Amino acid sequence: MAKDTTGRLHVQVKTGGKRKLSSKLWLERQLNDPYVAKAKAAGYRSRAAFKLLEIDDKFRLLKPGMAVVDLGAAPGGWSQIAAKRVGSREAKGKVVAIDLLEMSEIPGVDFAQLDFMDNDAPEKLTAMLGGKADVVMSDMAANTTGHRKTDQLRIVGLVETAVAFACDVLKPGGTFLAKTFQSGADAELLAQLKRDFATVRHVKPAASRQDSSERYVLATGFRGGTRSESDTPSRSG
Template identity: 55%
Template sequence: MSIKGGITGRSQGGKSRVKTARGRSTSSVRWLERQLNDPYVKAAKAAGYRSRAAFKLAELDDRFGLLKGASRVVDLGCAPGGWCQIVKERRPKARVVGVDILEVEPLPGVELILGDIRDPVTAERIRASLDGKADLVISDMAANTVGHKQTDHLRTMGLIEAGLELAEEILEPGGSFVAKVLAGGADSQLLARLKQRFRSVKHAKPPASRKDSSEWYVIAQDFRPETADCP
């Protein structure tokens, strides 16, 4: 098997290895080897999913029943579209709106919006596309890292908060919100807010998440509109 810029071979253990090539860093070699040997990458390709991340949503749905009865779903940070594929596979008749700052190749039955969810214009387009309240808001958004742990954490929390603010506006009572967080889960302030607005808040790491990844997911279910808040 050949790859542009180098050649792969087989190690004694049956795993693919990437031969070092000019202009390729050691980290790039490690990344390529991990991709070549990742069973989820191979399974996603075989199933026609756009990313291995599709299995993360599938596993979370299997555990928490997120898509059960869902008729309107919003996918924040949807590129390249793996999560939207799972939603349409499991809820073919659901209205699905995918949003990202990156261009996404068209997906059958999915309305795609190019924009930043923090932009009021984008938020209004989402509301208009839903034509009603959402049953589920899912977010696999992640801020670009800069290598500074505290800064990266704050940037990621900012995205989660933006996603939650939108979810609070568009969710149907009883709806759910799912978002990617970093190791340790949501911070105390965000967690308190989630617990105030949802009756059930849990953290989970689906099997499809790489063991060395710091990502977790917060699963908030049974949304309570502000007027229904209680102590």
């Protein structure tokens, strides 16, 4: 066990047995990540909770009484923050979380295990919310293949589909926040967002690992209205 440049003890994981080098590096990074320890101490389900906290502290997206949709919510770190900030635990606001995976119960959060790409997903979500959403947020990431260009297209495609979903369920003036990655493949995504929202910007919270190309696209001031079929990515179902 050695100390890093900040003086903190650095845990090194031994390579051995059936553990691959990639698994060793991931485990080592987790054990030495201060946000992982902070999340555990604070009772958050993931370190990603701090990313949303930082973004919301800066841009004030989540306000008491709002209706929020959390796409790809499991394990629930973002839903925990949203529930606290909109007051859904006190029945002031509403948080609906969606994921293909199961997610254990969170106070103030209504969970639906479904695919947001299904054609009837927007209708189901609107029914659960009792109306339209103020915020649609997503910390999802597409499964990677290891082929850089393919992965970039998958990531951007997932966000484009999330934008189409958001346009189905957001109130005029609403907000969309989603994880993406810095690449040259997102020009059409940004053009799409600028057509549908008044302001579009990229943000990178301090809790995002600095060696990662991860960043978030934040679109505010949804213009409302319906999109033409040519503007809307196809859904499954």
